[in-house]
Amino acid sequence: MFGYRVPAPNEALLISGKKQRGDDALQFKIVTGHGVFVIPIFSRASRLTLAMQEAEVVEDCFTQQGLTLGVQAVIAFKVGDDHESIAAAARRFQGDQSQMPTLVGRIFSGHLRSIIGSMTVEAIIREQQTLGEAILDASKAEMGKIGLAVDSLQISSIDDKGAGYIAALAAPHQAAVNQAAKIAQAAADQASAKAQQESARNQAEYSRQTAVARAQFQAEIDQAEQKASQAGPLAAAQAQQAVLAEQALVAQRNAELREAQLIAEIVKPAEAEAAATRTLARAQADATKMSAEAAAAEGRIALDQLVIKQLPEMLRAAAEGLQGANLTVLDGADGLSGVVASLAGQGLALLDSVRNGLAGQVADPAPASTTNGSTPDWTEPEQRALTN
Incomplete structure (x- = not known):
């Protein structure tokens, strides 16, 4: 947007050209973290970096000796975040912000020479952290005046310029270290030799135990082979016996199957045929009996029919016999009833006699001779019965 300026997160926007209210000493406005309108012609906006920067110091310093x-040494610094530090840095470096590292290097070079001059080489080498803190404390006030803040200071190297003093200081320690290293190396060599000897002993013991184990294993193999060779015939005989026993079982099973087959094929059909024959004979006997009974019944029926046919003739003959008879009835009607009853009883007796005679003839189916071809020959009792 025209006239609207927004500073970056690591920048401060400086707006000049218009008098700021509330602060007569500050002739420009500082904006960080948000945008602002800048009126052209009447105002001007510039930027001041708040990013981290480095300054390197390389200096020859004299020690106390x-x-x-x-x-x-390397110094990490930046412009302070408060408005006072930004205003101080803007007044000094707004025209050329690249001068910041140069000025910081010069400031720390002076404080470095001053502090090292009060210390011995041994102290400098031994207490580098203390040296760095002392330099920071000495430069803090001066750095604050120009609006800069130091984040860290690191001493990267210290050299005695070929004098050998530092090397001489390190020689006893180096010798002690070398001696300790030699002792440690000797102890390590001794331990290694001892370990090798122990390893050799262990290897020999392992070889011995391996040989013993192999011998025992071979003896067990030989014994097993011997037992196997001896057990071969016995095992074959046992196997043969097992085969024979199995064959006997198979033969027995086959016999049982054959027996069941014979029963199913011969015995069962014979039994079934005999049962059928018996059933048929029984049925024929029953039929014969029923036929005989039917014939007897038919004979009785024929006899009764014959008697019935002869009964009128018999009654007629009886009447003719009584026609010329001289009967005297003494008791009147009662006497007449008795005569009639007597005649009826004789008639019934005569009927039974005739029936029995005819029944015998029916039972004996032999043909009877006839005199005229139609009337059968009666026996004497039958003729007597019929004529009386």
Whole structure:
């Protein structure tokens, strides 16, 4: 948007050209973190970096013993976040912000020479952290005046410029270290030799135990082979016996199956045929009996029919017999009833006699001779009965 300016997160926007209210000393406005309208012609906006920067210091310094040491250090710094620091840095570096590292290097070089001059080489080498803190404390006030803040200071190297002093200081320690290293190496060699000897003993013991185990294993194999060779015939005989026993079982099973087959094929059909024959004979006997009974019944029926046919003739003959008879009835009607009853009783007796005679003839189916071809020959009792 025309006239609207927004600073980056690591920048401060400086707006000048218009008098700021509330602060006569500050002739420009500082904007961070948000945008602002800048009126062209009447106002001007510039930017001041708030990013982290580095300054390197390489300086020859004299120690308390008068020895020259070459010291290298790296300082990490930036413009302070408060408006006072931003205003102080803007007044000094707004025209050329690249001058910040140069000025910081010069400030720390002076404080570095001053502090190293009050210390011995041994102290400098041994207490580098203390040296760095002392330099920061000495430069804090001066850095604050120009609006800069130091985040860290690291001493990267210290050199005695070839004098050998530092090497001489390190020699006893190096010798002690070398001696300790030699002792440690000797102890390590001794331990290694001992370990090799122990390993050799262990290897020999392992070889011995392996040989013993192999011998025992071979003996067990030989014994097993011997037992196997001896057990071969016995095992074959046992196997043969098992085969024979199995064959006997199979033969028995086959016999049982054959027996069941014979029963199913011969015995069962014979039994069924005999049962059928018996059933048929019984049925024929029953039929014969029923035929005989039917014939007897038919004979009785024929006899009764014959008697019935002869009964009128018999009654007629009886009447003719009584026609010329001289009967005297003494008791009147009662006497007449008795005569009639007597005649009826004789008639019934005569009827039974005739029936029995005819029944015998029916039972004996032999043909009877006839005199005239139609009337049968009666026996004497039958003729007597019929004529009386």
